[in-house]
Amino acid sequence: MITVVGTGTGAPLPPDARAALAGAGLVVGGRRHLAAVTTIPDTAERVVLGPLAPALDAIEQFLEKPADQGRAVVLASGDPGFFGIVRALAERFGTERLEVHPGVSSVATAFARIGLTWDDAVVVSAHGRDLRTAVNVCRAHPKxxxxTGPGSGPAxxxxxxxxxGRVLVVASALGAGAYSGAASALNAGAASGSGTGTGSSPDAGSVTHSGERERVERVTPAEAAARDWGPAVSVVLCLDEARVLSPMRAIAGPPPGPVQxxxxxSEFTHRDSMITKFEVRALALARLGPRLGEHVWDIGAGSGSVAVECARLGAAVTAVEKTLDGVERVRANAAAHGVDVTAVHGAAPTVLSDLPDPDAVFIGGGGRELPAIVTACARRARRSVVVAMAALDRVPAVRDALVAAGLxxxxxxxxSSRLAPLPGDVTRLAATNPVFLLWGVRPPARSEGVAQ
Structure with missing residues (x-):
């Protein structure tokens, strides 16, 4: 049996966890975990948890010993089943061999410090992962x-x-010493104590350096970027302060996807019917596949109908529009549907160089520059590019641009023809203008050594 004990956010260990440690023959944990726990027997073997594979090997070798050698205990940060070591242990040894004593996660502790519920929060790990997913989630959701992790911290x-327009609440050394000023950290940027610390698992920051003090600070993104935070940050809360309080709900996590x-x-403000029709939008959305953690461009956004729909499905969205009144319409439509869309005033492809790379791109305008715009987008899109055109003459050049970019x-x-009423309580079919929809999808990378 492997006993996993979550610790580090200030709460004392429960009696059963202390008893497990008292009977341990092997204890695995970060240096600060091992130093902080005083109930480890002198006879127990200690393994410092750095790279995961050697620690798992040490546990496996210990489990082969006679049972009277004691039990294997793993010390972990916060709740080890929440982005923690339980996953790796279960994969290697099986869930039936685990006995888990969870602590309070750094996420729960950070929200408690500022007096906010977190059943409606989206939690994303940037520990050992590409930061762009976390950034896209922060841009798309209010809580x-x-x-955090090395290279993926507050800065x-x-x-x-x-x-x-977000506010960052940076929680460091959670559980290290008494905290005072709780909710004021959100309202006025109050902090208590000073110093830094770090955790040794993806639920980083639940373990702290000896003698350090917990700190919870409210900063702007620019202020966060200008500071050296050290290794102690436990978790960063990214908040849209106008929307942090949501109605009571029955499902935790991000809001459920739209019903429709x-x-x-008619659900969008637009000019002279200059809007992507819903039939075209439906197929475009199917080919774009917008989802949580991804970034979508809407080029030649017009009313921003595609941008808004992608945001409603959870993606971070940037809408590029060359007219100022169009930019205002995009913003108004996003606000009306309660989503975040970054509206950029400028002409593609020139303005695209300043934007973060997209996962998918919708191009609904471009005129004579359309082939150049498609080329620029196709080179940077990670997954797909969808282009809507009314003019037959532009189809070959767009197709060539997509293919030339390797898509x-x-x-x-x-x-399509829509049902339309006629006098006498009868119905006719009213044809809409035909639209060409082309899409390019980046093929999956082929593994080396696999037969072609």
Missing amino acids: VAVL ELGAALRSS WALEE DCDGVLLQ
Whole structure:
């Protein structure tokens, strides 16, 4: 049996966890875990948890010894089943061999310090992962907790979110000493104590350096980017302060997806019917596949109907529009649907160089520059590019641009007729303008050594 004990956010160990430690023959944990626990027998073997593989090997070798050698105990940060070591242990040894004593996670502790519920928060780990996923989630949702790691801390997060209008609450050394000023950290940026510390698992920061003090600070992204935070940050909360309080709900995590998409044109403010029709939007959304943690561009956004629909499905969205009144319409439509869309005033492809890389791109405008815009987007899109066109003459050049960028290209001509009323309580079919929809999808990378 392997006993996993979560510790580090200030709460004392429960009696059963202390008893497990008292009978341990092997104790695995970070240096600060091992130094902080005083009930480890002198006869127990201690393994410092650095790289995971050697620690797992040491546990396996110990489990082969006679049972009277004691039990294997793993010390972990906070709740070890929440982005923690329980996953690796279960994969290696099986869940039936684990006995887990969870502590309070750094996420729960950080939200408690500022007096906010977190059943409606999105939690994303940037520990050992690409920061861009966390950034995209922060841009798209009003209440996000980011578990930090080396190279993915408050400074890096702040630099990526400078223009987002968000507030960052940086929680460091959670559980190290008494905390005072709880909710004021959100309201006025209050902090208690000073110093830094770090955790040794993805639920970083639940373990602290000896003698350090807990600190919870409210900063702007620019302020976060300008500071050296050290290794002690436990978790960063990214908040849209106008929307941190949500109605009571029954499902935790991000809001459930929309009941409906491909909304009627009447659901958006637009000019002279200059809007992507819902039939086209439906297929475009299917090919874009917007989702939580991804970034979508809407180029030539017009009313921003595609941008808003992608945001409703959870993606971070940047809408590029060359007219100022169009930019205002995009912002108004995003606000009306309660989503975040970054509206950029400028002409593609020139303005695209300043934007973070997208996962998917929708191009609904471009005129004579369309082939150049498609080329620029296709080179940077991680997954797909979808192009809507009314003009037959532009189809070959767009297809060539998608293929030249290494994308697999396909497309359709959409021609739809909608039911329309006639006098006498009868119905006719009213044809909409035909639209060409082309899409390019980046093929999956092929592994070396696999037969072609």
